Amino acid sequence: MPVNQTNRNKPEPVRNGIETLAKLTAAAHEATERGLRATIAAMEVQALRYETAIEKISQGVCFFDGEQRLILCNRRYAEMYRLTPEQIPPGTTLREIAEHRMVAGTSTMATNDYVDWCTTVSVANEPKVWVADLKDGRTIHVCHQPMPDGGWVATHEDITAIKATRPVADERISLQTLIDWVPDYLWVKDKDSRFVFANKALAFDNGRDRTSEMVGLSDFDLHGPDIAQQFYDAEQSILNSGQPVLDTEEVIIDASGSTKWMSSTKVPLRNEQNEIVGLVGIARDITPRKELETARKALELQAAQSVQRLNTTLENFPGGICMFNKDFVLTVANRGFYDITQLDEHWFPVGSTLQDIFRFHATRGEYGEGDVDDLVAQRMDDARMLTASKFLHIRPLDGVTLEYSRTPLEQGGYVLTVEDITQKLASDQQKAQLERELSHAQKMESLGTLASGVAHEINTPIQYVGDNIRFAQDSFDQLVGLLKKCRGALAASGSIEAIAEIDKDARQIDLDFLIDEVPQSLSQSLEGIAQVASIVKAIKEFSHPGQEDAVDADINAVIETTLVVSRNQWKYVAEVAVDFDTTLPLVNCHPGDINQVILNLVVNAAQAIGEKGKEGPGRIEVSTRRAQGFVEISVRDNGCGIPPHVINRIFDPFFTTKDVGKGTGQGLAICFAIVTGKHGGTIDCVSAPGEGTTFTVRLPISGKAAEAELVA
């Protein structure tokens, strides 16, 4: 700051201030002189106004100075403490007033204590409020305001009435809070089901920020039409009937879109005239409880269903299942158990003892000969061993094979399963049979491959042996012709010696015999060769491998082939006569298989004849004929025949009446399989013991598929 400047300017304001003061002083004098009286009058009016105001105020008011002397108090103050204005004129000390109050019975504490307390309050230099309870039951609200000069002013208000209403107000406040914050929905509706009141929970869940926004709305504004209508109808019913509805479960969809289960109670609301003016409702969200309940129900249902399923499974299980507890009492048994063991459920229900069951079986003779008690005891001993075991039991009564399986349980007792495996055993045998057929077919096929290879090898020598014999035959004829000519020429013109010489040699080699026999020997050789050729051809055709599709074949040719191949099997016991229908159509079949059928039938026929012995000439007649979509092949023999008691079993696998080693019992079973199974035909047998047997095979001309169509 520039010091010089400050110093230089200082004298100016001082001079100016003095001048102003002088002017003001002069003005003051002037004013005092002219307006003092008016001013005093105005102030008196003002003071009167204050005094009147203080007198009229409903509260008691009192002023004390710093000496604790009363400056002023109003009438209400005096009345409040049952004092008279005369008793407490201005200047009365606090102590005197306290003593007056003591006398009037309106003091709240001892006089000294009261004076001390007021002193502390005044010195505290801050306002103080307290409530004083008078002995007469009144409550005074006191507000103590210290004054700057050390005194104070106090207001006294009788709040007895206010205090009396307080609990009601408090209660109201807390109820509103409760209503607002309770998580349940609370509402009041009018007669038209419009909200008059709704609490916060209800408002918020309906997407309203304030409860007041709910007023005037109906359920149609909040819910879908279906649900709203439902609520409306229910509420109208309450409003009309006056009957409350308690704890009804309802489903709603709230503003957030989630489905809620509510338990609601709705009670009609009546006015003083007992008229229904609306209804009060409360609803609680029971969704979690409901979900739990649903889950529990689902679980229960699931459990019930699994039990049901288990029971159904057990009941429908083809095998028998049962359970015995540690005391060997039947606790579980399914239908299969009763059916298979032939126990009567009424005699042996759940609760029966194992011993009783054993006794039943033993008595029926299912455990064989012996004392029933012993047999039962043996079984029980075995059962008590409680070991896992599996055993077969063939019931002597009906030959049924039962397979038992016993599994001990940890807690004692065991589970027993029983199965009738009679059929299974049979089908196992059938399976084995099929396997044998298959291997037989494979054997035949490889044999066929071998045979056709061999056949080819044989064909080559047959070709030239045949050619050569024919040549020799022709040549011999020519030579004999020439020889005869030479002899004639010699006889006519030759010398006697020469003729004798030739004749002698001719006799030596038996020329006439040669001329007779050589042609015969050659033609017989040719026959032999022709026979070899036909056998080779038959073998080739018979065993032709790889022909899997059915083809149209000439059944007569097929049979001829078979007869050639099987000649060795029958030629020593019988002659074969054929009677073929030459107009037979081609038959769609597997020629290799038909070969095998015919072979089996012819060989069987030959064996039947052989078995009969040398009673007469054996004869096998093979004939074919056409019969309405079928070709019929019959093979008849005059052999030993088939006894009536076995004729029904001849097509069974492994059934044989032949001596051990003479047959496998497979032949006719295979025939049956080929004819009926593979070709859709039939095979029948008619037999008279001692006279002979006729097998008749009928094959559908159009093959198996076409036959199936016809039948369909």
Next chain:
Amino acid sequence: MKPVVLFVDDEPNILSGLKRTMRAYAQQWDVLFCLSGVEALQIIETADVDVLVTDMRMPEMDGAQLLETVSQKWPGMFRFALSGEADLDLSCRIVGRSHQFLSKPATPDMIYRAIQTPLDLVSDNADFKIDRSRSLFDRIKANPGSLTRLRELLDAADPDLVEVTGVIIQDPSLAVRILQVVNSAYFGRPNATTDIARAVAVLGLDRISCLLDTDRLGGEQDAAPSAGPDRQFLAQAALIARTRAAANGATAEQMAAAYATVLFAQLAQESDRFADGSAEWNHLPAYVCALFGLPAALVRSLVHLGGCNSEWNTAQELGTLAAQCAASHGKVAAPHVEAAHK
């Protein structure tokens, strides 16, 4: 000049035997013998061989190879297989490269008839000499549509025999080939038949499929141009022939023979157009049938047709004529009866 017949077999005993038996026909034929395919080709190069009869299994060059070569170089030569074996693949290879398959053992008479029957037809005609450049249905070209359809049918899970027959019967090239194969011993016992349905059933679909696979049913690349017989004409004529035959109370075989008569008459005529400048010859169909070893009744029917010397312009005319010819030459004997005669 006598026809020259050449026998080929690697087994000397077979040749010796044949030499002895064939001596009986020395008056009619010049007969040559050799032990291998290579040797055979050398002989064919120098001598004018008319008839080749060969074994199938031989070292170095087997019968199929020999037939293949000869069918290309001298397509007009008679080509017969004489074998004791009917192996599916090997047989397929010689279909269309040979005219007949004779199975061992074959009697001299069988061999003689196979060779002499077509020769007789040739010698009846003074103007006609076996033309070794003339190919008779060796490499026929079938309608590609038929082949595709046939393949589809055969590939089906459950092929329908009737439909297969339908495709074959409508394609002359296929029909001729199927008849040729079924009447010879290519696949075992020969069946004397002119009925396509029967031929298909007897051969079985496996074999037909094999033939199709090896391009022996008219699918060859070097097959003759496809300007073959007019299929529609043929189908009409064949239908008429069958209907006429049926109207005259013919058996199924006779109806089939009527069909086959039309088939060969028409096919041979078409084939004739491609012949190398040869004069038109009425007995060409009969000649082809005889060469293929088809039933004698069919050959006679065709000879009859050729002898009629009549022209046919419409399918109706041909059909009517074929039905008459087929009817007048008896039925084709049932196969086992025919076999029994042999």
